Amino acid sequence: MTALTLSTAGAATLRADAIVVGVAKGAKGPVVAPGAEAVDKAFDGKLASVLETLGASGAEGEVTKLPVLSGLKAPVLLAVGLGPVPEKDATYGAEPLRRAAGVAARALSGVKKAAFALPVEASEDVEAIAEGALLGAYAFTAYQGGEKNAKKGDGPKQPLGEVALLGAKPRDKAHKAAAERAIALTEEVNRARDLVNTPPNDLTPESFAAVATAAGKENGIKVQVLDEKALAKGGYGGILGVGQGSANPPRLVKLAYTHPDAEKTLALVGKGITYDSGGISLKPAGHNETMKCDMSGAAAVFAAVVTAARLGLAVNVTGWLALAENMPSGTATRPGDVLRMYSGKTVEVLNTDAEGRLVLADALTRASEESPDAIVDVATLTGAMVLALGNRTFGIMANDEAFRTSIHEIAEEAGEASWPMPLPADLRKGMDSPTADIANMGERMGGGLVAGLFLKEFVGEGITWAHLDIAGPAFHEGAPYGYTPKGGTGASIRTLVKLAERTAAGDLG
Structure with missing residues (x-):
């Protein structure tokens, strides 16, 4: 795990294995960014x-390495591109700094300590650089090398060991708080990335539930796990219907973080298909290899609850x-089967590969029973959303336009690409079933919106709700x-x- 320290030491005097500076794209060539004056x-x-x-x-993302012959304690200089020079009186902004720090951290994999001399003008810059560096330094190596190979030096290359963030004052309360938030x-x-990357033979519904239980104990979160017997007794037909073909039975996990001063309650619901073969409606060749990632929504919800607890x-x-x-x-479950959901509604299953909406439907109904102020579900739900928005942008649907807009703005502020999507009422008719209350499939065109309309049916009356389809950005297959x-x-x-921070501050959207 990469360590983070704040330092007021000068870039020329701090001992490190490498020093990172920012370079912007000017009208007449590269421009050294603030923070690197001593290096220049x-x-x-x-x-x-x-x-x-x-x-x-x-240019953004560009990396240039060169040796340092004299004048600095660090033997290597790494210059990372920040993109265009900001306009007069403007700053570089959080996302360019976050990305630059991430690029630098990846480029310095295996280095023990690096000093980051990027532009720091406010606590927001401290937070952005810290986030980028710690996220960029991530590496999943649990299944590589082995102990014997590691002793021989043949194991996987380790991530950057320590980031010293120059210009960030350890005694400044705002800087310290920004760094602590970034670390948490x-x-x-x-940790969520680790869960998504874990092979499905090791991450089953039961083992995922065990991870959540352990994290709950560590962070003062109440955890309740419903196993297959409790699910059957409770009538969770959607979750049971999806899981009944597997030797690894399903689970519904509830994590509850509470604060004595809280005035609002936010419910988060995550799709957690630990492996998705498509069921009887088997996925075609070439579409199975990454289906361990189909629990990314549950991983996101789990991480968000734990982070809220850690931040208090x-x-x-x-x-x-x-x-x-x-x-x-x-x-x-076979195509043509009818499932009785936790809500009491019946669903005709026309395609067993449209399973995410079935498990979410039960969880949405259960979450609605507690009358939260808002519900947000997160899921790698449809390939249609990837076709619509690509691999880096998630879609937002909601039963409240202002809430949808608010989440879009929050995502932009957080540095995540998203786009508001509609829920056209005319697409609902395509899910009419002659046998059950509703079918789990509708019109093929607009399939991502159809899935959102299906989920809407299981949200409690009067509850503000949003659906995030993260099928595109949840798992990155490229470089x-x-x-x-x-x-x-x-x-x-x-x-x-x-969103949880905004809600705590009294602005739910």
Whole structure:
């Protein structure tokens, strides 16, 4: 785990294995960003010219490494691009700093200590740089190398060991609070990434529930786990129907964080399909390999509740993890079967690969019984949303336009790409069933919106609700970029935590 320290030491005097500076893209070439004045002085004020000679332009995400011959205690200089020089009286902004810090942390994998001399003008900059560095330094190595190979030095390359954040004052309350928030948030985002990346033979509904139970004990969160017997007794037909084809039975986990000064309650519901084969409606070849990520919504909810507890937010946050494994077998739900849901409604299952909405429906109904001020569900729900918004943007649907807008704004502030999506009433008719109250499939076109309309049916009357479809950004299959690694990303967690903070401050949206 990468450590973070705040330091008022000068960039020229701090002992580190590498020093990181920012470079912006100016009209006439690269411009050394604030925070790197002492480093520039060590190059006789010609650092920008040296970097330009080496091909640097200051473009976002660009990395230039060069040795330091004299004037600095660090033997290596890493210049990272921040993008365009800000306009007059403007700052670089949180997201460019976050991304630059992430790029630098990844580029310095294996280094013991690096000093980050990026622009710091306010506590928001401290938080952004800390977040980016700690998220960018993430690596999932649990299944690589092995103990014997590690002793030989053949194990996986370890992440950056320590980040010293220059310009951040350890005795400044705002700077210290910003760093502490960043540490708590990124540790939980990275734990969620670990869960998403864990192979499905090791992460089952039962073992996921055990992780949540242990975290609850550590952080003062009440945890309740409903096993298959309790689910059957309670009538959770959706969760049971999805999980009945697997040798690993389903679970519904409730995490409840409460604060004595809380005036509002936020309920978060997460889809937790620990592996999705599609069931009897088996996925085609090429679509199964990454389906361990289908529990990313539950991982996000879990991380958000734990982060709220660690930050001591004055809001009650309840998390519901709907956990199941969707497998084909002689006991699996068949297309054409009818399930009686926890709400009492019946659902005709036309496609067993539209299973996420079934487990979420039961959890949404159960969460509604406690009359929270708002419910937000998170799920890798539809391929249609990926087709609509791509791999880096999640969709937001809601039964309240102002709430949908608020979440979109919060996501933007948190640095997560999202887009408001409609819930067209005319698409509801496509889910009419001649046999049951509703079918789990509707029109093919607008499939992501159809799924949202299905979930809306199971939200309690009068409760503000939003649905985040994170199917695109939850699992990244390409090369790492910014602070985003290959594999599980922890999508939507930062948005959920900021929503909880806004709610604690009296602004639910």
